[in-house]
Amino acid sequence: MKLSKPLVEVRNLKKYFPVRKWLFRVVGYVKAVDGVDLDVRVKSTHGLIGESGCGKTTLGRTIVRLMEPTDGKVFFDGIEIMGLNKKELRELRKNMRIVFQDPLSSLDPRMCVRDQIVEGVRTHVRASGEEIDEEILRLLKLVGLKEEHMWRYPHELSGGQNQRVAIARAITLNPKFVVLDEPTSALDVSVQAQILELLKDLQDKFNLSYLFISHDLSVVGYISDDISVMYVGNIVEVIDADRIWEEALHPYTQCLLSAVPIAELDVKKEEKIELKGEVPSPVNPPPGCRFHPRCPYVMDVCKTRKPELVEVEHKHLVACHKAV
């Protein structure tokens, strides 16, 4: 069996944001991430897909502990990272990096490309200026930039080039795991293709594992090995990317699949399932299954009991009363 063991294991992760009234009184919680389990296998890409506001970005940031979770555990290579102190965490950060959605806002506008990357290197290793320059040149070449770009500022580069800089910054110090938070959604298709190919090449070269967060099913379906579908703070389905188009079981996944416009003629699409209504607020999520007010197959049990993620087949988990 070529099932590689997970590099990152997320167990029952929760992140609630308090809703305050009059500055202090907490009147409720935004349950952005509400009990999520997720595994990212070594040298694989785990796609996380969901609509805006479903908590996918919060989940990504909580996993690398850019946000403190409300509850739950995250194991990285067997180490529980939620219990680490600052110093240990900083040591571990070498191995866990993140690339954000909009490169123009995640890069410092007042730093040239070299300084953006150097900052990361300096935090973790001691090296002379020459060594650093050499290393940066190597990184820039890896992501398809040239020496001349070293002294440019973000406003002098295009969106695609800026995203390359952000990727270069993420892969300094040879990380094992990179969270990619919508890395291509601000880019044009032709540039998106370049960045996706770059990410695949880097994965092969350095045995990276990715958590690829996106709202675009065609991109996630193209690049991922496994896909998790998220809806209002919960994972509703985990499935092999090869099988998602044919074998997805959760009604929400099926709705998503039927809603995605695909640039291919005569794609065998299931009957279009019109999804009624809008995503519910995570402050007051519906009781029972969170999808039930919009679900075309809703049953009585859905309104009262929350479905658990259950393995229906090998490597295929679904949280739905009807599918199980």
Place this chain on the structure above:
Amino acid sequence: MNRLSDLLSVRNLMLHFVTYYGVVKALDGVSFDVRREDVFGLVGETGCGKTVTSLTILKLLPENAMIVGGEIIFKGENLLDKSEEEMRDIRGGKISMIFQDPSTSLNPLFTVKDQLVRVLLTHQKINKEEAYRRGINLLRSVGLPDPERLMGFYPFELSGGMQQRVMIAIAISSNPDLLIADEPTSNLDVTIQAQILDLIKRCREETEASVLFITHDFGIVTEICNRVGVMYAGTMAEIAPLRELLTDPLHPYTKGLLASIPTPGKRGERLHMIRGMVPELIKPPSGCRFHPRCPSVMDVCRMKSPPTVKIGEEHLVTCHLYETGA
């Protein structure tokens, strides 16, 4: 040479922007036709001039824009000759537009009722009560629940999808002949996007308007359009019926673009990459604007702008490769 079936015909449109850094040659001889009951898709990447084309049709250009040449024939009349007053009747009357971001194109200070009723009063000879009644019907027809209550809402009280529905209600309020939709779904989630696309399709069938649909997403084009024009750096690279464009693209740019879209069928394959970057339009490349990135570039491409060649019934391609005798 206008065929009767053409509702809108843009001929050789040239547009420059005068900026501090120089003259940006934003459109360089763009031609296309939108026929009656067409959904014509205008596709291209950021900065290729698709939005500018639509703004030129409505003459909503900023002050530093200069229309250098060309004509825009709408129902037999050249819009470029129209006075500002005549244009005001056409905008929102015969041609209406759905903008990209409804949260910025609806006025945040006015309620839905104010904005919807005002458009109705401007373009139709009806009194306020009648306008209100029609407004309610319009909101209902775009699938908004409880329209009486919604009338009193401000835009911020609506979700993105609902705002876009209000925009569509305003746009179809005067039964326009042409509806220009400029990336109407790019800020919306896929499930909401599917709803809005269905709504636009339905509105088109009911009002018998033609649609000029501007987008960067070939998936949406496949979903909604019947003819497509592909733009590159201010030029029209290729125009073809949807099916023909997807199965048999001719222009090297269209080929590259289609091959670079990730689709479920391409899993495991490498995506095609168009080398290089979109050129600066202050100093566009000589000859064909695509030549520095073109895989099948020839000497002539560097020197001469390519001619538009007609292949088959309705397939137009602007490329030296298809010149007769080449």
